[in-house]
Amino acid sequence: MLAHFSHHIVSGVLTPLIPFIRDSFSLSYTQTGFLVSAFTLTYGIAQLPGGWLSDHMGPHRLIFIGISGMALCGLIIGFSTNYILLVVFLILMGIMGGGYHPSASPLILSTVDEKIRGRVLGIHQIGGTGSFFLAPLVAVAIARVIGWRGSFLSVSMPTLAFGIVFFMLLNRWGFTQIPTKAKSDNKADLDEKKGQILSLLPVMTLSIFIQTFINSAISFIPLYVVDKFGGSKEAAAMVLSIAYFAGIWAGPLAGYLSDRIGIIPIVLFTGIIAGPLIYLLNHVSLGVSVSAILLLLGMTQYMSMPVTEVYVINHAPKKNRSTILGIYYFASRGGPGLLAPVMGYIIDRYSFSTAFLFTGAVMGTVGVICSVIILLTREWKK
Numbered sequence: 334m335l336a337h338f339s340h341h342i343v344s345g346v347l348t349p350l351i352p353f354i355r356d357s358f359s360l361s362y363t364q365t366g367f368l369v370s371a372f373t374l375t376y377g378i379a380q381l382p383g384g385w386l387s388d389h390m391g392p393h394r395l396i397f398i399g400i401s402g403m404a405l406c407g408l409i410i411g412f413s414t415n416y417i418l419l420v421v422f423l424i425l426m427g428i429m430g431g432g433y434h435p436s437a438s439p440l441i442l443s444t445v446d447e448k449i450r451g452r453v454l455g456i457h458q459i460g461g462t463g464s465f466f467l468a469p470l471v472a473v474a475i476a477r478v479i480g481w482r483g484s485f486l487s488v489s490m491p492t493l494a495f496g497i498v499f500f501m502l503l504n505r506w507g508f509t510q511i512p513t514k515a516k517s518d519n520k521a522d523l524d525e526k527k528g529q530i531l532s533l534l535p536v537m538t539l540s541i542f543i544q545t546f547i548n549s550a551i552s553f554i555p556l557y558v559v560d561k562f563g564g565s566k567e568a569a570a571m572v573l574s575i576a577y578f579a580g581i582w583a584g585p586l587a588g589y590l591s592d593r594i595g596i597i598p599i600v601l602f603t604g605i606i607a608g609p610l611i612y613l614l615n616h617v618s619l620g621v622s623v624s625a626i627l628l629l630l631g632m633t634q635y636m637s638m639p640v641t642e643v644y645v646i647n648h649a650p651k652k653n654r655s656t657i658l659g660i661y662y663f664a665s666r667g668g669p670g671l672l673a674p675v676m677g678y679i680i681d682r683y684s685f686s687t688a689f690l691f692t693g694a695v696m697g698t699v700g701v702i703c704s705v706i707i708l709l710t711r712e713w714k715k
Contacts (some may be wrong), residue, residue: 334455334459334460334463335455335460335499336396336400336433336437336460336499336570337437337457337458337459337460337461337464338460338461338464339400339404339460339464339492339496339499340399340400340403340430340461341460341464341468342454342464342467342468342488342492343403343404343406343407343489343492344372344403344407344426344430344466345451345467345468345469345472346464346468346469346471346484346485346488347368347369347372347423348369348469348521348551348552348555348573349468349469349472349473349555349569349570349573350472350473350481350485351365351368351552351555351556351616352555352556352559352566352569353473353476353480353481354368354419354481355556358415358416358419360392360416360474361677361681362553362556362677362678362680362681363674363677363678363681364416364677365556365677366552366553366673366674366675366676366677366678367420367673367674367677368419368420368423369549369552369669369670369673369674370422370669370670370671370673370674371419371420371421371427371670372424372426372427372447372670373421373427373430373548373666373667373668373669373670373673374427374667374669374670374671375423375424375426375427375428375667375670376426376427376428376430376431376545376666376667376670377427377431377531377662377663377664377665377666377667377668377669377670378427378431378434378663378667379428379429379430379431379432379663380431380435380658380659380660380662380663380666380667381431381659381660381663382431382432382435382613382659383399383431383433383434383435383436383655383659383662383663384397384432384435384436384657384658384659384660385431385656385659386432387432387435387436387439387469387659388653388654388656390650391442392437392439392440392508393436393500393503393504393508394432394500395433395436396432396433396436396437396440396500396675397434397436397497397499397500397501397503398429398432398433398544399429399430399431399432399433399434399436399437400433400492400495400496400499401429401492401493401496401497401500402429402496403426403429403430403492404489404490404491404492404493404496405429405493406422406423406425406426406429406487407426407486407488407489407492408485408486408489408490408493409422409425410422410423410426410482410485410489411482411483411485411486411522411535412482413482418593424432431659431662433630434658434662434666435656435658435659435662436643437457438454438457438646439646439658439709440508441453441454441457442454442643442646447560447647448592449592450588450592450643450646450647451587451589451590451591451592451596451639451640451643452487452585452588452589452592453588454584454588454639454642454643455500455584455585455586455587455588455589455639456584456585456588458580458584458585458588458635458638458639459580459581459584459585461518461580462577462578462581462584462631462635463580464581465574465575465577465580466515466577466578466580467574467580468488468577469570469571469573469574469577470570470571470574471484471487471488471687472484472488472570473566473567473570473710475487477642478628498641504668517616519690520630527697532648532710533644533645533648533649533657534601535703535706535707535710536596536597536641536644536645536703536707537641537645537661537664538622538699538703539600539604539636539637539639539699539700539703539704539707540641540661541661541664541665541668541678542602542604542605542607542663542668542695542696542700542703543603543604543633543634543637543696543697543700544634544637544638544665544666544668544669545664545665545668545669545671545672546607546608546611546672546692546693546695546696547607547610547630547633547634548634548668548669549668549669549673549676549692549698550611550614550630550676550688550692551573551576551627551630551631551671551687552612553661553673553676553677553680553685553688554569554572554573554576554627555569555570555572555573556569557614557685558572558619558623561685562618562619564619568619572619572623572624572627573627575624575627575628575631576627576628576630576634577631578628578631579628579629579631579632579634580629580631580632580634583631583632583633583635583636584635584636584638584639586636587599587637587638587639587640588640588643591639591640591643596640596641596644596663596705598639599636599637600637600641600644600707601655601704601708602636602705603633603634603636603637604637604699604700604703604704605700605701605704606629606633607630607633607679607696607697607700608635608693608694608695608696608697608698608699608700609693609697610626610629610630610633610693611630611689611692611693612689612693612694612697613626613686613693614626614685614689614691614693615686615689617692630675641661642658642661645657645658645661646658672692675690676688676691676692681692684689707714
C-alpha cells in the first residue's frame, strides 16, 4: 500500500495543479490536454516493456524505478521554466513509471491464497487511490504558498527516499525471483488456456475503456469547476478529491464482492453505468450534484481495476502474466493520453457539454457491446 501510494503521489499532483500551470503558461484547453497526454500516454506505452522486463529482470527492480525514478523526474519538473520542458519531463516520468503495476500485482498475488486475490488487490489499491485523494488537497495548499513547482518538489523528495528504502526491503525479504518458464503443457491444457486467453479480450477491452474515458473526463474537472461554474482553484481541488475518495473503499469492496459472487458481475455493472455517469456531468451544478456524480464515477473506475487485474492473472499463463498485464496497463493507462487532447480540442471548438456528451455516448456503446459478448462467452464461468 505504501509503495502504491508513493508510486502515484508525484504524478497525482499534476491534474489538480492544471489551473495553476495553465495560468503560468497561458495555455489553451488543447495544450492542457497535451500536458495530461505527455504523462499518461508515455506511462501507458511504458507498461509494455515494463511488463516484459519484470518477467526477465525481476519485479523488485521495476518497482524501485517506478517509485524513485518517477520521484526524480518530479524533482526535475520542479525546476522547469517553460511549457516544452514541462512536457519533456512529464514524458520522462511516464517512462520511469511504466514497470510498477505489471510488477507489483503478480508479486503480491504470488504470496496469497487464490480465494482472497480480489480483496488483496483491493487493499493494495487503497494506497494508489489514497494518493490521488490527498494529492489535490496537498498540491493546492502548497502551491498557494510556494507555487506549483514547489508542490512537485515537496512530494518528490520524500518519495525518492522511500523508493530507495523499499528496494532494500524487497531484497531483504527475498522478493527478487525472476519467473521461470513453465514446462510444456499437454494438448488439453493448451486448449483450455487458449480459451481462457480469448475470454480475456472483452473483459480487458471493457475495463480499458472505463479507465480511459472516466480518467479523461475527470482530468478536466478542475478547469470545468473554475471556468464553467466560477469556482476557486481550492474548490476545484476539493471536488476532484471526491472522485478519488471513492477508490479508497470501492476497490476493497469490489475485491471482496468478486471473491464472493465472482468477477464478471462487477465487470458488467461498471461497464453499463460508466457512460451514463459521464454524460450526467452536463447536468450538475457546483455542490451536491457534481460531488455525487464524481463519487459514482470514482466508484465505477476503481471497482473495475482490481477485479480486472485478478481476472487477467487467473487466466494468463504464469510465465507471461506481467507481459499480459503490461498490455492491459498500456491501453488503460495510456488511453487517456490519446483521449485527453481530443476532449481538449472539442472543448476549445465547442463546449464542455459536447465533450462529455461524446465521451459518454462512446463509453455507453462500448459498455453494451462488451457486456453482450461477455455474457455470450461461456469460458468466464469456469
